[in-house]
Amino acid sequence: MKLIHLSDLHLGKRVGEVSMLEDQAYILDRVLDIVDGAGPDALLIAGDVYDKSVPSAEAVTLFDDFLCRLARRKLPVLVISGNHDSPERLAFGSRLMEGAGVHLSPVYDGNVKPITLTDEHGPVDFWLLPFLKPAHLRRFYPEETIDSYTDAVGAAIAHMNIDPSRRNVLLCHQFVTGAATCESEELIVGGTDNVDAAVFDGFDYVALGHIHGPQRIGRDTLRYCGTPLKYSFSEAHQHKSITFVDLGEKGCVDISTAPLTPLHDLREVRGSYLELTDRRTYEGTATDDYLHITLTDEQDVPDALAKLRLIYPNLMRLDYDNRRTRENQQITAPERVENITPLQHLAAFYELQNNQPLTVEQAAFCQQLIEDIWKEGEDA
Numbered sequence: 001m002k003l004i005h006l007s008d009l010h011l012g013k014r015v016g017e018v019s020m021l022e023d024q025a026y027i028l029d030r031v032l033d034i035v036d037g038a039g040p041d042a043l044l045i046a047g048d049v050y051d052k053s054v055p056s057a058e059a060v061t062l063f064d065d066f067l068c069r070l071a072r073r074k075l076p077v078l079v080i081s082g083n084h085d086s087p088e089r090l091a092f093g094s095r096l097m098e099g100a101g102v103h104l105s106p107v108y109d110g111n112v113k114p115i116t117l118t119d120e121h122g123p124v125d126f127w128l129l130p131f132l133k134p135a136h137l138r139r140f141y142p143e144e145t146i147d148s149y150t151d152a153v154g155a156a157i158a159h160m161n162i163d164p165s166r167r168n169v170l171l172c173h174q175f176v177t178g179a180a181t182c183e184s185e186e187l188i189v190g191g192t193d194n195v196d197a198a199v200f201d202g203f204d205y206v207a208l209g210h211i212h213g214p215q216r217i218g219r220d221t222l223r224y225c226g227t228p229l230k231y232s233f234s235e236a237h238q239h240k241s242i243t244f245v246d247l248g249e250k251g252c253v254d255i256s257t258a259p260l261t262p263l264h265d266l267r268e269v270r271g272s273y274l275e276l277t278d279r280r281t282y283e284g285t286a287t288d289d290y291l292h293i294t295l296t297d298e299q300d301v302p303d304a305l306a307k308l309r310l311i312y313p314n315l316m317r318l319d320y321d322n323r324r325t326r327e328n329q330q331i332t333a334p335e336r337v338e339n340i341t342p343l344q345h346l347a348a349f350y351e352l353q354n355n356q357p358l359t360v361e362q363a364a365f366c367q368q369l370i371e372d373i374w375k376e377g378e379d380a
Contacts, residue, residue: 001119005243007046007209008227012059016316026263027228028066046209047082047173071100080105081130082173105130110140112160121249124167131173154199167250173209176217182234205245213238220255230266233292266290273301292317342370
């Protein structure tokens with residue numbers, strides 16, 4: 001049985017001020033091209049279909065169109081909700097959609113039943129486990145000790161009626177310990193949302209979502225496929241792909257990938273203003289890619305952002321790397337923090353971020369704002 005593993009579509013996402021809907025529609029078209037060429041037996045989406053729990057109408061329409069086109073191909077689709085999704089909204093109409101081969105995970109109720117598909121080697125049980133928190137599980141199993149995310153996912157799996165003699169595939173949207181992360185993900189500080197990989201030992205393949213970089217966790221069959229598009233500059237050097245899973249007889253699983261080429265790449269570019277505006281530098285390159293440009297000029301270039309956008313229209317971020325900015329980034333902690341006034345803290349932070357001090361007018365405004373806040377606190 002050949003499967004396609006996707007996750008973290010984040011439909012409706014904006015990167016900076018830029019809507020990614022056009023790029024997302026383009027990449028979903030490429031996924032359909034791959035489906036037509038590869039002829040898979042099922043497509044898995046491991047959570048974060050949308051970027052927000054209340055998605056835009058355009059994002060919902062895009063996903064609806066994608067599901068309809070998959071259904072017309074008679075391709076079974078299995079989808080779970082992630083931490084960005086509303087489980088209730090994503091599950092709306094799920095019983096009707098089952099007739100078209102589209103299986104959406106219901107809101108977790110302590111009773112996860114498998115979706116069973118069959119090939120020449122027999123049945124394959126697919127288990128749809130949406131994003132879970134310990135509090136979700138304590139509602140259903142109050143007699144059990146569920147303090148951590150590992151406890152929560154472990155309890156959910158323990159209460160599934162899994163037949164170990166059959167091939168079992170799990171769709172899951174959690175942060176598994178050991179995964180490499182990037183800045184576009186929502187993780188809990190301190191790693192308290194980690195799930196130990198050992199809880200997944202009973203599955204032949206675990207289709208993971210939540211982490212945006214494609215990677216295996218300990219074994220090839222415990223895998224994040226990553227996002228189909230780059231959603232932050234921390235992903236600029238990643239190679240996005242689609243993951244194929246070939247399930248043979250029990251115990252035989254082959255993994256392969258195919259590259260996904262976006263409408264616009266998301267890249268980082270570095271150089272002086274003169275270098276980057278030299279026609280020989282940019283001619284023949286994809287100047288409409290989404291760019292983070294770092295200028296190495298020692299002096300600020302007046303109106304650099306607007307000027308560079310004449311050549312690079314999708315410039316998203318501009319900063320400098322020179323002697324001045326490197327010196328400004330050297331933060332020296334005061335010996336006694338309590339001797340530093342709030343205005344001095346704010347002024348130091350502002351100068352660090354903007355490479356210039358507060359003006360007299362800005363400082364006066366901030367001081368008045370601080371005093372007003374303190375006065376409100378005293379009155380309360």
